[in-house]
Amino acid sequence: MGFFKKPTLRNRDDKRTRAAELTLRESIYPLCLVTILFFLWGFSYGLIDTLNKHFQVTLGITRSRSSGLQAAYFGAYPLASLGHANWLLRHYGYKACFMWGLFLYGVGALLAWPCLVYKSFGGFCAATFVIGNGLGALETAANPYLAVCGPPRYSEIRINVAQAFNGVGTVVAPVLASYVFFNNVGTDDNALKNVQWTYLAIACFVFALAVVYYFSPIPEITDADMAFQAESTHAGTDVKPFRKQYRLFHATFAQFCYTGAQVAIAGAFINYVTETRVINGVRTSNSDASRFLAGAQGAFTLGRFAGSALMKFVKPRWVFLVFMSMCIILLIPSITGRGNTGMSMLYLVLFFESIIFPTIVALGMRGLGKYSKRGSGFIVAGVSGGAVVPPLLFVASDAQGQPDYAGHAPTATAMSVPLAFFVAAWTYTACVNFVPAYRNVADSFSTTEIGIANAHANDPENQGGVLGAEAGKDGAPALTEAVGNEKRI
Template sequence: MSREFWRRRSLRVRDDQRTKAAELTLRDSLYPICLVTILFFLWGFSYGLLDTLNKHFQTTLDLNKARSSGLQVAYFGAYPLASLGHAAWILRHFGYRAVFIWGLFLYGLGALLAIPAIMHHSFAGFCVCIFIIGNGLGSLETAANPYITVCGPPKFSEIRINLAQAFNGIGTVVAPVLGSYVFFVFDDETALRNVQWVYLAIACFVFLLAGVFYLSVIPEITDADMAYQAAETHADAADRPFRKQYRLFHAAFAQFCYTGAQVAIASYFINYANETRPDTDPALASKFLAGSQAGFAIGRFGGAALMHFVKPRIVFGVFMTMCIVFGAPAITQRGDAGMSMLYVVMLFESICFPTIVALGMRGLGRHTKRGSGWIVAGVFGGACVPPLMGAAADLHGTGFAMVVPVCFFLGSWTYVLAVNFVPSYRDTVDAFSTTDVGLREREDGVVEAHDGGAVSKGDMETGVADGNKPGVVNMEKA
């Protein structure tokens, strides 16, 4: 009994085997999706806390805007190291659950190390800790975004990831509200002490959650499962070598531009409100940021609902276009008008990140795990764009500096045009939106395979299938 208990919780997975994960129904995927969604809240909270600390450290440590963006550079600069390096290696050699545990461990370690850095008022030390946390969160995003996308019927993948990311939005609301009450209303020493307690609580929670992931039995989705899904949709997109997956690299570029713009706006929102709106102190501006993040979260719920009736690529196109339309006036407008423009921009930003992930992974098949790392690596834009905006803000003010994120929104818009109007992009995306894989099970408890064979659910659940069984994808041929 004990041996079976630990065998079922093994972290090693064979990617050349089909499992039942390729045909998970909505009911089968409910528990793992709920568990992984907790991770989305965690990095939303961490991201929102970072935006608040950006302004807090400007005040307490006497930093200019460009230097305070070191937090964003450390945080998002860690993402490529995780998504293309250590997390990608663990994902391909072990599986999703192993990456979840690894990411949570790094997150907790960084949070614990942040406490002595804060005690010694070391901004450089705190940036190192944020870099470790960024590696943890980059690992979690490398696994969680594709897992949510592929865990369940592929027809609803954009809806699933946007609903899960909505809890990320809730985390970004909670963090600024917390910051407005525990950072800005106390003297500097008390505020820094409160930051220490926040990071201690984070560390305790994530270590506990890592234990829950280890003890939980959740479906592992293999490369063979993804090759099966790609074949079933008849998208004809997965047979090319990885270097020729040009749609993937375009999605990664769009993610770089979009994430950079989003992070830059959120990072300097408090500065924008403080400078352009009369009688707005940092505490009040932090509450305004929380309000804009609430609109961000609402937008994700609303966008996910719209995708049930309108093709996700069309919803994505409208939302990204509105980011540009309303972002441009924020460059010249001031006071309530300018801040209102940013509120609307953050509402329409809501679905862009997760939808780029979902659309960019369409048709990757056996390249899904590797490809997801490239899209998540696009988050590195969050390390590049804020310093540019910070330098512009130091020279010309935060209002005029809004020209920087608007330019990067335009870069991301190239993917919007491609996915809606270029046939090779559009047809692959639409093929996955109409497939019925995972929507129903055969009454005899057997799931059909694309090569004409069949695999019993029992074999799929236990993972005993091998390359000689009918219905199992041989990855050398895939």
């Protein structure tokens, strides 16, 4: 009866736990609970993409100014992942970081209410910054948690499946927006009323979810657990100082470039469609473009499930290489394409974008051992690319003037900006597949039997070692071994 136990929010990182060798069955409950978070920030991200265009129409602001939403949202990530959230993760653990992120998310959603009432775009950007801090905290904990919670061999598959539910959230948000937000387009007092209620509902839900997390017994994976996994697979690089973890820093750079390109494309999608898709002289409406965005996000979600399935039979690094390469190849014709052709190219780009973010997280954390929590903060900080690339794209678009719907589409031409960032991110993909120092670490984790064969064979309690508290009945692992000769707790 885990809900009736006294919850704890502080855990020691220098202690081995049973979580180092969790089996598939033992990892199901915590993974399901964490997967809910992926839907939440997918939904929030989908709303931001849609509100970008909605604010252009409702408040009469330029495309480049509307990108302030993305700048506020993703600009908060480094503050969370390298600052408060990472400190909380390293000193208190995953559960505390989850709850902190949900709390900030709820507070930001509540702050959005008066900003929407008074049509304050700057105020809404500030509320979005608070939401971004909450989501940054959740990603700082959730992505590495999925990467390490369960057999290491299936790390990339786990995180991609969970991220697929992120994609579900990005599909639901534009569909909701197309029927709710764009029904009251104008400058009167009702233009943003439905948006207000949406954010109030979000606040109520995330506060309730924080309470569920407080009472739920979830395994805490410690630095000592990660050091054990790295040592057991003979792929540990944590014997080197943190400053020499060059694979991690390259993964962070790739995450910055890739996320910036992804966010720029999604944020400009509605503008792209309304500018380029003119059928029989009729320009595509904002609400129809929002529904097309939902379809594109559906392709993105389908790609996550398809990519996860492929990783069961093909090494994840090869799937990663193909998907990243296809993003570059397919984005090129979208720059000159018009009508359904150009939009179809973006659909395919989103399909192949699907597995890239979570795969960079999983591969970038390989072999970090005791540096895993600290390293996850750097990789998640790479999400801040979403605050840099969209403004660059929209500035490039605004510089070309207004579309004439007869071939001149500024947003389409500006797609060359995310293309350049895709190419930069591809350098990490190439290293993971063709540079031995990268490739050998990734492959050693792909073949390990930890958590699959002889599960918990290395637990001290199975070997007559020093015992800590017994494991909880509901799958909550207890502390079992000290690293060194410290006393048990």
